[in-house]
Amino acid sequence: MSEIIILAEVINNTLKESTAEVVTAALSLGGNPILIVPGTSPDSAASMAATYEGVGSVIALQDDCFSNFDSAAWCEAIASVAPPGHLLTSSSSMGKELAARLAVSRNSTIIQDVIKIEGSNITHPIYSGKAHETVSLNGPSVMTIRSNVFKPSGNGGSASISNVNTSSNLRTSLKEMVAKASERLDVSEADIIISGGRGMGSPNNFEKLYSIADKLGAAVGASRAAVDTWEEIPHSMQVGQTGKTVNPSLYIAVGISGAIQHLAGMRTSKYIVAINKDGTAPIFRHADYGIIATWEEALPILEQELGTLLG
Amino acid sequence: MGCLSWFNMVEILVLIKQVPDTNAKIEIKDGKADLSMVKWITSPYDEYALEVALQHKEAVGGTVTALTLGPARCDKILKDAKALGVDNIARIDAPEGYLDSFSVQSMLAEACNSLGAEIIYCGKAAADTNAGSTGPGVAEKLGWPSVANVTNIIFGESSLELMQPSFEGQAKIGVNLPAVITCDKGMGEPRRANVKGIMMAKRANVDLIGVETVGGNTSVVGHASPPDKPPGKSFDGSEHVSTVVKLLRDEANVI
Numbered sequence: 128m129s130e131i132i133i134l135a136e137v138i139n140n141t142l143k144e145s146t147a148e149v150v151t152a153a154l155s156l157g158g159n160p161i162l163i164v165p166g167t168s169p170d171s172a173a174s175m176a177a178t179y180e181g182v183g184s185v186i187a188l189q190d191d192c193f194s195n196f197d198s199a200a201w202c203e204a205i206a207s208v209a210p211p212g213h214l215l216t217s218s219s220s221m222g223k224e225l226a227a228r229l230a231v232s233r234n235s236t237i238i239q240d241v242i243k244i245e246g247s248n249i250t251h252p253i254y255s256g257k258a259h260e261t262v263s264l265n266g267p268s269v270m271t272i273r274s275n276v277f278k279p280s281g282n283g284g285s286a287s288i289s290n291v292n293t294s295s296n297l298r299t300s301l302k303e304m305v306a307k308a309s310e311r312l313d314v315s316e317a318d319i320i321i322s323g324g325r326g327m328g329s330p331n332n333f334e335k336l337y338s339i340a341d342k343l344g345a346a347v348g349a350s351r352a353a354v355d356t357w358e359e360i361p362h363s364m365q366v367g368q369t370g371k372t373v374n375p376s377l378y379i380a381v382g383i384s385g386a387i388q389h390l391a392g393m394r395t396s397k398y399i400v401a402i403n404k405d406g407t408a409p410i411f412r413h414a415d416y417g418i419i420a421t422w423e424e425a426l427p428i429l430e431q432e433l434g435t436l437l438g
Numbered sequence: 439m440g441c442l443s444w445f446n447m448v449e450i451l452v453l454i455k456q457v458p459d460t461n462a463k464i465e466i467k468d469g470k471a472d473l474s475m476v477k478w479i480t481s482p483y484d485e486y487a488l489e490v491a492l493q494h495k496e497a498v499g500g501t502v503t504a505l506t507l508g509p510a511r512c513d514k515i516l517k518d519a520k521a522l523g524v525d526n527i528a529r530i531d532a533p534e535g536y537l538d539s540f541s542v543q544s545m546l547a548e549a550c551n552s553l554g555a556e557i558i559y560c561g562k563a564a565a566d567t568n569a570g571s572t573g574p575g576v577a578e579k580l581g582w583p584s585v586a587n588v589t590n591i592i593f594g595e596s597s598l599e600l601m602q603p604s605f606e607g608q609a610k611i612g613v614n615l616p617a618v619i620t621c622d623k624g625m626g627e628p629r630r631a632n633v634k635g636i637m638m639a640k641r642a643n644v645d646l647i648g649v650e651t652v653g654g655n656t657s658v659v660g661h662a663s664p665p666d667k668p669p670g671k672s673f674d675g676s677e678h679v680s681t682v683v684k685l686l687r688d689e690a691n692v693i
Contacts, residue, residue: 138605196604198574199583220570224586227539227571231578236538236656239569248659253567257464258471259662262538266655298583302599303610313603319692343693362623363603368460368565369482377692388460394664398690400682406674415690416682417672424676432683437693 130212131160142172145217147279159183178282202228218271230269255368255391317346324350326382330359367392385410448500451555454484457566469660483561497593521631521639528645538654547579573620589624
């Protein structure tokens with residue numbers, strides 16, 4: 128009998144909320160999934176995971192290899208405890224890399240960034256979201272689940288927890304951690320993003336975006352045009368087909384016209400706000416709320432309004 | 439370059455993929471993506487992988503082979519790679535159409551083995567699928583370690599030091615060869631071909647690699663355009679910013 132397996136996303140023994148969404152996705156494939164919680168000391172994350180409604184049982188998987196991300200070692204540890212069947216996890220960059228390995232070790236196919244499950248038909252975006260592809264499964268698969276698509280599972284459950292210890296060999300070594308230059312959130316981690324385009328006129332004007340981002344707890348992103356034009360705007364901020372694909376709850380595009388390249392990276396955001404002086408800019412066709420105004424006029428008001436609202 | 443390098447020629451392999459131009463509009467015809475009119479390019483992150491492979495050779499010596507999988511149209515990106523300075527170009531001949539990750543990675547891994555690869559570079563994700571599965575998947579198939587999304591590399595004779603973004607910032611990671619490395623932007627702009635390179639590439643032969651076709655366990659049901667969002671609300675003038683802020687709180691509930 129084939130099982131449904133969920134691999135929890137755990138960073139430094141802390142369970143990520145995305146896992147609750149993966150539980151919902153897994154339940155659409157069948158009942159009583161097994162949830163694997165990896166960690167160097169996974170007990171508290173496992174207790175939390177056991178409350179997800181619908182989970183059949185939890186395996187708290189202890190292995191010292193989980194101190195540093197090493198996809199080969201992590202795959203070895205997880206593969207040794209995961210029974211055959213579909214395996215699902217979050218589509219973070221670590222989740223996607225690990226899932227690709229797990230698929231090979233389980234002789235199955237990987238489907239990344241799943242947004243819909245209907246029986247054995249699985250849909251995921253391709254061409255950076257310019258199209259959706261539906262594939263049909265003829266056997267067990269490994270899937271990563273796009274965040275902010277499936278509703279998170281409730282937490283009234285009480286699944287049983289079993290403990291397993293493994294000792295997998297790290298294949299890479301962590302030499303050094305270089306802390307971030309700033310405490311700024313990365314666009315790929317943020318639930319709110321405010322991005323600037325070439326319409327910002329100069330890289331110095333991104334300071335305005337940063338002060339608004341600080342009020343919202345948001346990350347600051349940029350269009351490819353901005354990254355290509357100004358050295359001061361690093362590629363790590365780029366949202367779009369050749370930058371990062373993001374899926375936040377709120378995406379605020381300022382001075383961004385909405386080239387197809389950029390839309391491909393952010394069109395699935397839950398809510399999109401566009402601020403642009405050109406009312407015919409394509410970005411307005413994708414915005415939930417559009418404001419036709421220059422950023423010079425709109426941003427000070429936005430900052431003030433958010434200040435009043437959020438303190 | 440020391441004598442040692444001559445006896446210790448590292449086999450550097452780059453996996454590259456031909457994809458529709460990232461600016462191309464994808465039309466859906468009869469439930470399938472219609473790619474008949476698109477312009478085909480080397481996947482942008484694979485261009486970084488090519489650059490890294492050439493820098494690897496320049497640092498410690500070796501041979502660089504660019505490998506792709508696909509129909510004859512893919513020879514174009516191999517010739518482009520040749521023009522940049524790779525030593526060999528090779529293709530696994532595969533028909534037009536869908537191959538799932540299991541088929542692709544199995545065939546690539548077999549070719550990597552037969553070419554004697556000791557280090558494999560590829561882009562962090564292909565621009566068509568955005569999956570990022572090929573690098574780690576091939577590594578698992580070969581039993582090798584892999585490091586993804588690398589932005590900088592110090593090349594050694596038998597090991598590498600890599601920079602990789604992590605939750606805390608940047609991680610400096612050491613790995614011994616053989617290994618698979620997936621490349622992000624960061625190692626400088628990819629070089630451009632010069633006239634001599636382009637002339638040489640014209641005469642270059644693509645080695646066809648015969649590997650057994652591996653069947654997958656998924657098939658495509660169809661493609662669709664993403665559903666259009668319902669039309670949004672548009673406001674003319676910055677005096678409406680406060681209205682939008684209220685909507686974000688009361689209607690959208692996102693702030």
